[in-house]
Amino acid sequence: MLQIGFDIGGTNIKAGVVHDNMKILCKRSVSFPSDEGYQKVAAILAELVRDMAKELNRQISDFQSIGIAAPGSIDAASTMILNAHNLGFHNVPLKAEMNQYFPDTKVYLANDADAAALAELCAGAFRGCKTAVLLTLGTGVGGGVILGGRMFKGGMGHGIELGHMIIQHGGPLCTCGNRGCMESLCSATALIREGRKVIEENIESMIFKQTQGDESLVTAKLVLDCAKEGDSAAYDIFENYVDCLSSAIVSCMSLLDPEVIALGGGVSLAGEFLFEPLRKLTKMKSFFKVDQKIVPAELGNDAGFIGAAMLAGNEEKE
Amino acid sequence: MLQIGFDIGGTNIKAGVVHDNMKILCKRSVSFPSDEGYQKVAAILAELVRDMAKELNRQISDFQSIGIAAPGSIDAASTMILNAHNLGFHNVPLKAEMNQYFPDTKVYLANDADAAALAELCAGAFRGCKTAVLLTLGTGVGGGVILGGRMFKGGMGHGIELGHMIIQHGGPLCTCGNRGCMESLCSATALIREGRKVIEENIESMIFKQTQGDESLVTAKLVLDCAKEGDSAAYDIFENYVDCLSSAIVSCMSLLDPEVIALGGGVSLAGEFLFEPLRKLTKMKSFFKVDQKIVPAELGNDAGFIGAAMLAGNEEKE
Numbered sequence: 001m002l003q004i005g006f007d008i009g010g011t012n013i014k015a016g017v018v019h020d021n022m023k024i025l026c027k028r029s030v031s032f033p034s035d036e037g038y039q040k041v042a043a044i045l046a047e048l049v050r051d052m053a054k055e056l057n058r059q060i061s062d063f064q065s066i067g068i069a070a071p072g073s074i075d076a077a078s079t080m081i082l083n084a085h086n087l088g089f090h091n092v093p094l095k096a097e098m099n100q101y102f103p104d105t106k107v108y109l110a111n112d113a114d115a116a117a118l119a120e121l122c123a124g125a126f127r128g129c130k131t132a133v134l135l136t137l138g139t140g141v142g143g144g145v146i147l148g149g150r151m152f153k154g155g156m157g158h159g160i161e162l163g164h165m166i167i168q169h170g171g172p173l174c175t176c177g178n179r180g181c182m183e184s185l186c187s188a189t190a191l192i193r194e195g196r197k198v199i200e201e202n203i204e205s206m207i208f209k210q211t212q213g214d215e216s217l218v219t220a221k222l223v224l225d226c227a228k229e230g231d232s233a234a235y236d237i238f239e240n241y242v243d244c245l246s247s248a249i250v251s252c253m254s255l256l257d258p259e260v261i262a263l264g265g266g267v268s269l270a271g272e273f274l275f276e277p278l279r280k281l282t283k284m285k286s287f288f289k290v291d292q293k294i295v296p297a298e299l300g301n302d303a304g305f306i307g308a309a310m311l312a313g314n315e316e317k318e
Numbered sequence: 319m320l321q322i323g324f325d326i327g328g329t330n331i332k333a334g335v336v337h338d339n340m341k342i343l344c345k346r347s348v349s350f351p352s353d354e355g356y357q358k359v360a361a362i363l364a365e366l367v368r369d370m371a372k373e374l375n376r377q378i379s380d381f382q383s384i385g386i387a388a389p390g391s392i393d394a395a396s397t398m399i400l401n402a403h404n405l406g407f408h409n410v411p412l413k414a415e416m417n418q419y420f421p422d423t424k425v426y427l428a429n430d431a432d433a434a435a436l437a438e439l440c441a442g443a444f445r446g447c448k449t450a451v452l453l454t455l456g457t458g459v460g461g462g463v464i465l466g467g468r469m470f471k472g473g474m475g476h477g478i479e480l481g482h483m484i485i486q487h488g489g490p491l492c493t494c495g496n497r498g499c500m501e502s503l504c505s506a507t508a509l510i511r512e513g514r515k516v517i518e519e520n521i522e523s524m525i526f527k528q529t530q531g532d533e534s535l536v537t538a539k540l541v542l543d544c545a546k547e548g549d550s551a552a553y554d555i556f557e558n559y560v561d562c563l564s565s566a567i568v569s570c571m572s573l574l575d576p577e578v579i580a581l582g583g584g585v586s587l588a589g590e591f592l593f594e595p596l597r598k599l600t601k602m603k604s605f606f607k608v609d610q611k612i613v614p615a616e617l618g619n620d621a622g623f624i625g626a627a628m629l630a631g632n633e634e635k636e
Contacts, residue, residue, distance in 0.1 A: 073606070129473075130473060131472075131473025131474070132473070145573065147465055147466070148465070148466050154449075154574065154575030155447075155448060155449025155450075155574055155575045155576045155577050156449070156575045156576070156577055156608070157575070158575045158606045158608055159575065159606070160572060160573060160574070160575055161572045161605040161606075162572060162573060163572075164568070164572045164605040165568075165569040165572045165573060166485055166565040166566075166568050166569050166572075166603075167484055167485065167486075167487050167569075168485075168486055168487040168488065168489075168498075169485050169486040169489065169498070169503070169561070169562055169565045170486065171486075171487065176605055178568070178603050180486075180487070180565070185487070243487070244487055247484040247487045247498070248484075250482070250483075250484050250496070251483040251484050251485075251569060251573075252573065254478060254479045254480060254481075254482045254483045254484075255463065255478060255480060255483060255570065255573055255574070256472065256473055256478070256573070257472030257473045257474045257475070257476045257477065257478055258473045258474070259473050259474055285484075285496050287479040287482040287494055288391070288476045288477070288479075290474070290476055
């Protein structure tokens, strides 16, 4: 059976046709049409469905479902995008809109981080797991949770927001208005903030040299690369980052005792330089002193649309 | 059908016969025999079983199961108490030991906080819930989680330790060796620690007056009572306590979006004086700005043995 998945982001819309055996039969990426309204987005999705059907020599009726992942909150009935700030979407009835194009096809919506976790369950780091946690360390911190071998959407249907677990009560201000959220300490943005401080405070450092003191040139990758090279200011930032991230992971372990914790997003590309000390510190700080399986997420940029394509199967397990 | 539940604590062993309709038909409390080994404890439990059967004019075979809750970690197969420091129990095969007395009765073991959450699910604050969190605010902070309408034992069977979620990275030292665990900030012990500081620092306060400056007389209840009376030093402690507890609850909400969060343990007896500001602050700090249902746990000291008696039913749901 064939499923279609979409991952709508503020920059691009990714799409793919995924077979039940998890093979991706074709994929697409097009620009997100900013400020043109959700009807325009739905029209683009419909066009992509027809286009991919044509490429595969298939009928629309050959697609069992259309799944759509979006960076925001979804209503409990999975019919509306309640709030997706990056898309400018508020109370958007995307399921109904898609059914206007394809009245006979089942349409599912999900938060993109939840969908990414589902993708890892079906085809990545969480295969065979009952309980698992995905953390995506990017501009913000997102994540998804697998419970009982299914994508978990939150007990009340509000969704989950791993990035807003509080790990440093009274800590740095977060975009959500709170202090000390995981996002304020474990995002790429946190690395950039700390990297800029090094410049502001005129600390002699590779970060300063490589940017010639231009704060706007500080990236998370730069900070991580300087830390790898042994730069002491950058390494201090990195060490504190790993310490905070291990605290966040310990909180997840204390609550769920998951089989696997996978890390995605730009920061996770630092590889074993990050994972090795992180595993060590997490074990030390975990209550049961267990070796937590902490691994890179496997599906990268495809995770969103793959997970979206798998939403139909996830619903059936209910 | 009748089930027997035990709650083994470092001071007392509580026992009860519970009907499937959740009625408690009889209950007992006896002293815990310190330093006499688990065989002695098993002998006491067996004696209690026979004694309660006699009182109810029943045969042993009328009891469908014997459930045992203990303050420690249980192995994934639920046959051994791995570590229960307060009992001096390490790798104790309590299930096998009980089956020597009652070979035809099913025996179940569980962590006492998990059992308390199950009791709330069957007969208390979590009735009808699929997703719920119990926090017990006592000498330490424990807790249990309901997921999918069942008692959750942790994804790997290590158990869960809500009290050791880290909510203030780098915060006060916890009994577990970490810093900033919920237990180090939200236990009765944390209130006592802060109350003693008021005395140490010679701050004029009702806490000082009521104890005549004797630190050993500071209790959590005293600090809370002084705060209720409007004492400024005590109120500062209370305010910070509520702030920390709301951060911990926000973390649970960010990860699970539970239907209900129930608070048990001595601190929860402060009632609406605690619950009212806690609900307000939690809503303010929660990502989705939702009114979280935060309520007192209902079953108090009976929760452990009631939950233990319900373990058989919980297993059947698997």
